[in-house]
Amino acid sequence: xVHPMGPWAExxxxxxxxxxxxxxAARRALxxxxxxxDLEEARSLQWTLARQVRTEDGPACWRWVLGLDSAFVxxxxxxxxxxxxxxxxxxxxxxxxxxxxDVEFPYVPGFLSFRETPGYLRVMTQVDHPVDVLIxxxxxxxHPRGFxxxxxxxxxxxxxxxxxxxxxxFGRHEAPAxxxxxxxxxxxxxxxxVIGAVLxxxxxxxxxxxxxxxxxxxxxxxxIVLDCCDGYRLPEPQRQADQWVRQMRSQVxxxxxxx
DNA sequence: GCGACAG
DNA sequence: ATCTTGTCGC
Numbered sequence: 001x002v003h004p005m006g007p008w009a010e011x012x013x014x015x016x017x018x019x020x021x022x023x024x025a026a027r028r029a030l031x032x033x034x035x036x037x038d039l040e041e042a043r044s045l046q047w048t049l050a051r052q053v054r055t056e057d058g059p060a061c062w063r064w065v066l067g068l069d070s071a072f073v074x075x076x077x078x079x080x081x082x083x084x085x086x087x088x089x090x091x092x093x094x095x096x097x098x099x100x101x102d103v104e105f106p107y108v109p110g111f112l113s114f115r116e117t118p119g120y121l122r123v124m125t126q127v128d129h130p131v132d133v134l135i136x137x138x139x140x141x142x143h144p145r146g147f148x149x150x151x152x153x154x155x156x157x158x159x160x161x162x163x164x165x166x167x168x169x170f171g172r173h174e175a176p177a178x179x180x181x182x183x184x185x186x187x188x189x190x191x192x193x194v195i196g197a198v199l200x201x202x203x204x205x206x207x208x209x210x211x212x213x214x215x216x217x218x219x220x221x222x223x224i225v226l227d228c229c230d231g232y233r234l235p236e237p238q239r240q241a242d243q244w245v246r247q248m249r250s251q252v253x254x255x256x257x258x259x
Numbered sequence: 260g261c262g263a264c265a266g
Numbered sequence: 267a268t269c270t271t272g273t274c275g276c
Binding site: 070071072075076079107203204 | 267268276
């Protein structure tokens with residue numbers, strides 16, 4: 001459960017953990033990155049890396065939450081990746097970063113991470129501030145092979161991550177009550193395992209799909225998302241990252257008009 | 260074979 | 267995701 005002193009008592013990564021740099025981890029992952037040549041290779045990699053996913057919780061605190069989102073430019077040839085650091089204790093935005101990257105993989109349901117991860121890793125190489133957990137726009141374990149983009153990024157960086165999708169990719173579920181905080185489990189169609197939660201974050205509003213990415217349990221993932229919500233459907237880090245990339249996208253578009 | 264299908 | 271105007275409801 002939650003730490004007796006509340007979610008902001010100590011850094012989520014622990015004293016030692018915060019000494020680790022997210023930027024450094026991102027640079028390492030970026031050097032190792034290699035885009036699969038085809039779906040077979042991508043699928044094989046997902047099955048392999050999925051075994052590295054851990055859904056055990058670390059210290060119960062999530063003061064600094066980094067929201068990630070992206071937008072496409074130049075007819076979808078390049079991607080604008082944005083990161084917004086949210087201080088859950090002060091309820092304020094600490095800083096925002098952007099990065100531009102080439103898109104080298106097509107969008108195929110179930111393989112989103114191969115398309116968007118490079119951009120996210122690039123933005124994160126600039127994050128020079130402690131980060132407790134990452135909120136990624138998309139699924140975590142709520143994926144056909146249990147390896148959505150939130151898991152992929154979490155494993156590559158070995159960092160706590162939570163996946164928050166605006167729609168469903170995989171799994172069955174009933175409709176959650178239309179009250180903020182209400183949720184229902186998202187079940188694996190064949191194994192019956194709980195792979196995520198369908199959470200109502202705002203009254204009478206479409207729910208979001210929450211699932212663990214890495215080093216976070218489903219219960220913790222739900223608590224983090226709810227704690228970051230501020231009256232809108234999406235948790236603040238993600239909502240602001242969405243606005244941020246949209247703003248940067250239009251800025252990039254006017255500077256270099258679509259050919 | 261026929262749907263479903265994150266962003 | 268992106269292409270696009272107005273419109274219904276709290």
